[in-house]
Amino acid sequence: PALGLFLFTIARDPLRIIILIAGAFFWLVSLLLSSLIWFIAVKASDPNDEPLQKGLLIFGVMFSVLLQEAFRFLYYKLLRKAIEGLVALSEDGCSPISIQQMAYVAGVGFGLMSGAFSMINLLADALGPGTVGIYGDSQLYFLTSAFMTMVLIFLHTFWGILFFHGCENRRWWEIVAVVVMHLAVSASSFCNPVYVGSLVPSYVLMAVAATWAYLLSGGSAQNVRRFLLCKS
Amino acid sequence: MITFTNNSDSEEEPCNERTSLMSAESPPVPSYQDGLQASEVGEAQAHRKRRTGSSRSPNNAANGSTSGSSAPVRESAVENEEEELTLKYGAKHVIMLFVPVTLCMIVVVATIKSVRFYTEKNGQLIYTPFSEDTPSVGQRLLNSVLNTIVMISVIVVMTVFLVLLYKYRCYKFIHGWLILSSLMLLFLFTYIYLGEVLKTYNVAMDYPTLILIIWNFGAVGMICIHWKGPLQLQQAYLIMISALMALVFIKYLPEWSAWVILGAISIYDLLAVLCPKGPLRMLVETAQERNEPIFPALIYSSAMMWTVGMAKPDTTTSQQTWDTAEDGRVIHRSPSHSNSEILETRNPGAIHPVTSLEELEEEERGVKLGLGDFIFYSVLVGKAAATASGDWNTTLACFVAILIGLCLTLLLLAVFKKALPALPISITFGLVFYFSTDNLVRPFMDTLASHQLYI
Numbered sequence: 213p214a215l216g217l218f219l220f221t222i223a224r225d226p227l228r229i230i231i232l233i234a235g236a237f238f239w240l241v242s243l244l245l246s247s248l249i250w251f252i253a254v255k256a257s258d259p260n261d262e263p264l265q266k267g268l269l270i271f272g273v274m275f276s277v278l279l280q281e282a283f284r285f286l287y288y289k290l291l292r293k294a295i296e297g298l299v300a301l302s303e304d305g306c307s308p309i310s311i312q313q314m315a316y317v318a319g320v321g322f323g324l325m326s327g328a329f330s331m332i333n334l335l336a337d338a339l340g341p342g343t344v345g346i347y348g349d350s351q352l353y354f355l356t357s358a359f360m361t362m363v364l365i366f367l368h369t370f371w372g373i374l375f376f377h378g379c380e381n382r383r384w385w386e387i388v389a390v391v392v393m394h395l396a397v398s399a400s401s402f403c404n405p406v407y408v409g410s411l412v413p414s415y416v417l418m419a420v421a422a423t424w425a426y427l428l429s430g431g432s433a434q435n436v437r438r439f440l441l442c443k444s
Numbered sequence: 445m446i447t448f449t450n451n452s453d454s455e456e457e458p459c460n461e462r463t464s465l466m467s468a469e470s471p472p473v474p475s476y477q478d479g480l481q482a483s484e485v486g487e488a489q490a491h492r493k494r495r496t497g498s499s500r501s502p503n504n505a506a507n508g509s510t511s512g513s514s515a516p517v518r519e520s521a522v523e524n525e526e527e528e529l530t531l532k533y534g535a536k537h538v539i540m541l542f543v544p545v546t547l548c549m550i551v552v553v554a555t556i557k558s559v560r561f562y563t564e565k566n567g568q569l570i571y572t573p574f575s576e577d578t579p580s581v582g583q584r585l586l587n588s589v590l591n592t593i594v595m596i597s598v599i600v601v602m603t604v605f606l607v608l609l610y611k612y613r614c615y616k617f618i619h620g621w622l623i624l625s626s627l628m629l630l631f632l633f634t635y636i637y638l639g640e641v642l643k644t645y646n647v648a649m650d651y652p653t654l655i656l657i658i659w660n661f662g663a664v665g666m667i668c669i670h671w672k673g674p675l676q677l678q679q680a681y682l683i684m685i686s687a688l689m690a691l692v693f694i695k696y697l698p699e700w701s702a703w704v705i706l707g708a709i710s711i712y713d714l715l716a717v718l719c720p721k722g723p724l725r726m727l728v729e730t731a732q733e734r735n736e737p738i739f740p741a742l743i744y745s746s747a748m749m750w751t752v753g754m755a756k757p758d759t760t761t762s763q764q765t766w767d768t769a770e771d772g773r774v775i776h777r778s779p780s781h782s783n784s785e786i787l788e789t790r791n792p793g794a795i796h797p798v799t800s801l802e803e804l805e806e807e808e809r810g811v812k813l814g815l816g817d818f819i820f821y822s823v824l825v826g827k828a829a830a831t832a833s834g835d836w837n838t839t840l841a842c843f844v845a846i847l848i849g850l851c852l853t854l855l856l857l858a859v860f861k862k863a864l865p866a867l868p869i870s871i872t873f874g875l876v877f878y879f880s881t882d883n884l885v886r887p888f889m890d891t892l893a894s895h896q897l898y899i
């Protein structure tokens with residue numbers, strides 16, 4: 213689905229592709245920094261202490277979430293500056309791409325990169341021989357991973373829109389809500405392999421975020437109805 | 445190097461292209477230890493040609509972009525408009541460069557992952573004489589540094605040689621050199637590549653079919669690159685030979701040497717293009733003085749050239765020496781200047797006679813990138829795919845890093861309007877991301893994945 217999003221909405225416009233790649237880059241940098249911190253913490257601690265390692269992992273995850281949101285903010289700042297530059301250069305005084313579109317593309321960029329990093333090694337291993345869950349782990353590992361990744365990509369997209377909208381209109385609570393949601397989703401993944409605990413809340417949150425972003429982007433219930441009923 | 449080919453009204457400069465230095469590096473023939481030693485000399489010759497060719501290509505490409513930029517600067521009248529146009533089409537050009545670089549990298553990574561031949565160590569090139577099989581770390585490091593020095597000095601010598609040839613107008617020699625090296629590339633390496641791919645997938649093919657395929661491929665490639673041909677076909681061929689060259693590099697450069705060479709090459713590129721005495725810069729300036737395009741067939745151009753009307757009635761300029769392959773070069777939008785650049789038309793006839801057209805028509809601005817840049821980007825990503833234990837994550841990270849570096853370089857190009865080296869920023873990003881992802885991110889992601897946590 214994320215690939216479909218990419219193909220249909222982003223691949224046409226070169227500017228959007230650049231913003232997408234830059235968004236992916238920012239996510240990557242945030243991941244780099246967070247893994248650096250985690251790595252240092254692990255090296256500095258005792259490798260045999262199991263609960264400590266688990267605790268460090270949780271700490272690493274939370275820290276990474278916070279860093280991701282921080283980088284989203286930085287990216288927002290960069291895009292603001294870029295929009296001003298584009299407006300100055302364009303002929304008719306308005307930017308060829310709006311901040312909402314940028315928000316969407318940035319969200320997709322983040323999402324794609326995080327999804328890719330989560331899934332790709334899994335996919336590569338899935339091509340090889342083996343049995344899923346042979347050691348008593350869940351047999352649905354691949355399936356749930358796929359769903360979780362998909363929901364995360366969508367969530368990143370919506371968070372991008374919400375986040376940028378919050379920054380534009382100076383509504384701090386929106387930004388805080390995004391951060392909290394991200395933390396909640398990551399935390400819910402701690403319940404794995406009890407998949408009910410992680411997938412269901414994530415999807416619920418995704419539905420919430422989707423409707424919120426949709427409303428923010430100017431949609432309404434009427435539009436949805438008209439779209440579904442194929443009215444003109 | 446990346447260059448824009450802009451039309452300058454003041455001088456009938458053709459698209460000057462600066463090529464990045466890098467393409468020259470491709471060692472023509474590795475000293476196969478399986479007995480190709482006899483043809484080593486011949487190969488060395490071919491290599492040098494290739495090298496020169498490639499260096500020229502990258503230079504051309506770089507020059508292309510830089511020359512492009514320098515051209516508009518001189519047009520004071522429409523400078524602002526030029527800038528606007530440049531930046532407006534900047535995004536389009538970036539994408540026009542993204543796509544081939546991505547394609548090249550995809551080809552290289554796909555081959556590395558599937559064909560085992562290119563990750564086996566079967567000896568080293570004569571350009572990297574020191575082996576890396578030493579027991580101690582310090583010795584290995586020393587050997588790789590020495591290898592790098594040898595390689596870089598070979599490249600420098602080649603480039604200087606090329607510049608001298610160009611300065612003294614030994615065009616025939618250069619053309620012959622280029623043709624021979626691309627011949628070698630197209631035929632020999634394709635043969636090896638095809639052989640290995642067929643071996644991997646256990647597909648049998650008889651020799652007559654093989655000869656037919658390779659002959660067709662090679663012949664069409666020669667025509668496309670050095671003469672006329674459809675733009676997309678020419679681009680495809682250039683991508684193919686860059687990928688082949690990158691694969692050769694990946695196979696025959698020892699591990700640490702490869703990384704050190706990548707770093708050293710980007711530094712050298714920086715120096716060669718930006719220093720006043722740098723060979724590449726001299727090449728570009730000489731080409732600009734003579735109003736000639738820099739060598740074709742070694743630069744990747746991303747736009748088409750349409751027919752160009754010339755304002756000045758003398759057609760007997762050195763433009764005529766352009767290959768029609770230049771038609772595929774990036775064409776810059778010519779502002780309405782009286783002295784448009786004289787560009788070759790796409791028609792297989794002669795250049796359009798001198799018309800009194802004031803403006804060039806239908807020219808699209810484009811960007812040229814040297815083939816050496818392609819090769820080294822692909823070497824970086826290919827090595828990441830081949831040797832990283834974190835597999836796809838590292839490869840993906842390097843890929844994104846290189847693309848972002850390319851973006852930044854193009855941005856700088858639009859700002860500075862000079863020939864710029866395309867290698868340093870991208871390679872730096874790529875190297876940083878490779879090492880950090882391999883060592884830092886991988887354990888983190890592995891642990892996360894094993895617990896199925898998501899961030």
